[in-house]
Amino acid sequence: MSQPFHAAGAACHTLHDPWTHGLGVMRAVIGRWLELDITHLGSIITIAGAAPAAWRFVQHIGRHAYGWIRRFFIASVTIPGGDPLNRNVVNWVLSNVIEPQNIRFLTARTEVGRNGADRAAALKKTRRAVQYCPHWKTTWFWHQGNLFMITRILDGFSASMGDPTYDGIGGEELTISCLGRSVEPIRRLMTTCREFADRQTQFFVIVYSRDRYGMSWKPKSRKPIRLLETVHFDEQVKQELLADIKNYLDPKTQRRYQTRSMPYRRGYLFYGPPGTGKSSLSTALAGEFGLDLYEVNIPSIASDADLEQMFLEVPPQCIVLLEDIDAVWVERETEKSEQNGNRRSNCTLSGLLNVLDGVGSQEGRIVIMTTNRPEQLDSALVRPGRVDMKIFLSYISQKSAEQMFVRMFAIDLDSQPRLPRKKKDLAGQEVPRQLDIHEVRSLASKFATEIPEDTFTPSQLQGFFQLHLDSAVDAAACISSWVEKELSRKSDQDFEIVRNGKE
Numbered sequence: 001m002s003q004p005f006h007a008a009g010a011a012c013h014t015l016h017d018p019w020t021h022g023l024g025v026m027r028a029v030i031g032r033w034l035e036l037d038i039t040h041l042g043s044i045i046t047i048a049g050a051a052p053a054a055w056r057f058v059q060h061i062g063r064h065a066y067g068w069i070r071r072f073f074i075a076s077v078t079i080p081g082g083d084p085l086n087r088n089v090v091n092w093v094l095s096n097v098i099e100p101q102n103i104r105f106l107t108a109r110t111e112v113g114r115n116g117a118d119r120a121a122a123l124k125k126t127r128r129a130v131q132y133c134p135h136w137k138t139t140w141f142w143h144q145g146n147l148f149m150i151t152r153i154l155d156g157f158s159a160s161m162g163d164p165t166y167d168g169i170g171g172e173e174l175t176i177s178c179l180g181r182s183v184e185p186i187r188r189l190m191t192t193c194r195e196f197a198d199r200q201t202q203f204f205v206i207v208y209s210r211d212r213y214g215m216s217w218k219p220k221s222r223k224p225i226r227l228l229e230t231v232h233f234d235e236q237v238k239q240e241l242l243a244d245i246k247n248y249l250d251p252k253t254q255r256r257y258q259t260r261s262m263p264y265r266r267g268y269l270f271y272g273p274p275g276t277g278k279s280s281l282s283t284a285l286a287g288e289f290g291l292d293l294y295e296v297n298i299p300s301i302a303s304d305a306d307l308e309q310m311f312l313e314v315p316p317q318c319i320v321l322l323e324d325i326d327a328v329w330v331e332r333e334t335e336k337s338e339q340n341g342n343r344r345s346n347c348t349l350s351g352l353l354n355v356l357d358g359v360g361s362q363e364g365r366i367v368i369m370t371t372n373r374p375e376q377l378d379s380a381l382v383r384p385g386r387v388d389m390k391i392f393l394s395y396i397s398q399k400s401a402e403q404m405f406v407r408m409f410a411i412d413l414d415s416q417p418r419l420p421r422k423k424k425d426l427a428g429q430e431v432p433r434q435l436d437i438h439e440v441r442s443l444a445s446k447f448a449t450e451i452p453e454d455t456f457t458p459s460q461l462q463g464f465f466q467l468h469l470d471s472a473v474d475a476a477a478c479i480s481s482w483v484e485k486e487l488s489r490k491s492d493q494d495f496e497i498v499r500n501g502k503e
């Protein structure tokens with residue numbers, strides 16, 4: 001009679017005290033062990049000894065089975081590290097497959113000198129942001145009804161991490177595998193990744209430069225698209241340049257060139273004093289036509305063969321930018337003397353002419369060269385075929401100065417509510433009221449009359465605007481004294497000395 005009562009009591013007890021219950025179980029197990037026959041113990045030891053061999057056997061079978069599955073039921077595509085497509089795929093995976101909140105493995109390092117920031121300044125002892133990159137090797141996911149596996153080969157990972165501009169995306173070889181016997185789903189996935197990248201970068205110009213070993217092109221920065229209206233120079237020349245590039249990029253033109261056996265490429269020379277917009281125009285054109293910009297820094301190129309390799313690796317439709325071509329200029333005589341042993345430059349003029357001409361040059365590319373000293377350029381470099389159009393960017397005209405004024409101050413007009421004619425703040429001070437576009441335009445034309453024609457560079461004027469962005473009225477009022485001061489400076493090397501807040 002007491003038995004049922006006892007059992008019920010135990011159940012109740014167990015329910016309320018798991019600790020005691022656990023102890024009870026352990027006691028039972030140990031009790032059983034103690035009751036073990038020694039022959040049982042021998043069998044257990046034998047089984048334990050055989051377990052690793054069995055495990056190895058299972059692994060071996062597993063590897064073979066996986067190998068067979070791979071061979072007959074898995075399609076795969078490998079993308080080399082550094083290829084733009086690799087970057088597109090990793091970007092897509094990071095945005096659509098790997099959820100940031102679920103990532104537990106990251107690499108971290110201090111952000112130094114990214115996006116063209118000043119390396120020296122970056123290395124100063126200021127606290128800098130920490131850059132975290134997801135650290136992943138393999139990921140599985142379903143996409144459009146197919147099962148995919150993406151594996152990153154991390155062999156060269158430490159080398160990538162040593163590169164200060166590496167952002168954890170697209171540096172390592174990738175293998176995309178898909179369950180099935182066709183690579184078609186992988187191709188579709190790659191198209192999705194590319195479209196995703198295009199959508200992400202449609203408001204940016206991607207600037208590529210050679211990696212620090214000079215081995216491959218890699219994205220250096222993403223510059224927000226600069227509208228052509230924001231680069232001020234002769235409107236007629238601007239329209240001619242635009243029409244020329246538009247015509248060149250038209251597929252019909254390509255067919256015409258090809259049927260007539262003409263090399264399908266175009267070269268432009270932008271020349272003019274420093275600060276007149278040569279680089280800005282190049283970036284604006286890349287944005288306007290949706291092209292990537294490939295920057296070639298000739299002094300850093302090790303040899304003509306490397307230069308040729310670089311040109312071979314640029315994609316068919318892009319802009320190749322050779323900035324300050326005069327800075328690397330080697331006159332033919334100098335080049336001859338260099339051949340006699342006094343060699344200074346790694347990359348020769350003839351090497352440059354070769355790549356511009358065709359050896360190792362991609363069809364469909366646009367080459368833009370910029371210079372401050374066009375008179376020093378060899379006529380061979382700027383002959384038609386290598387330079388098809390020369391654009392002079394000069395000191396700012398009154399008309400451009402007026403346009404620049406309107407651009408600086410009209411930008412926020414629409415988004416700001418129009419204030420009443422006279423308004424006072426809580427302290428009774430009069431608040432400057434919002435101008436309308438007509439008033440800005442009229443101030444702009446007054447402003448422009450104060451600017452002597454073709455005297456200042458647009459970048460000088462931009463410097464003036466930076467000091468007066470708060471008020472168009474102030475800018476218009478201060479321009480005459482600024483002009484006077486600038487004209488009285490003997491040269492560009494004269495600096496304003498500011499003492500106790502005064503000049």
Ligand SMILES: Nc1ncnc2c1ncn2[C@@H]1O[C@H](COP(=O)(O)OP(=O)(O)OP(=O)(O)O)[C@@H](O)[C@H]1O
Binds near residue numbers: 230275371458
């Ligand atoms: N024509 C222009 N229209 C508008 N802004 C300009 C123009 N020219 C220069 N700027 C401004 O001046 C700055 C320097 O311009 P940019 O670097 O394009 O000149 P650059 O001619 O390439 O100079 P450098 O020969 O020294 O390389 C930029 O911030 C740019 O916005």
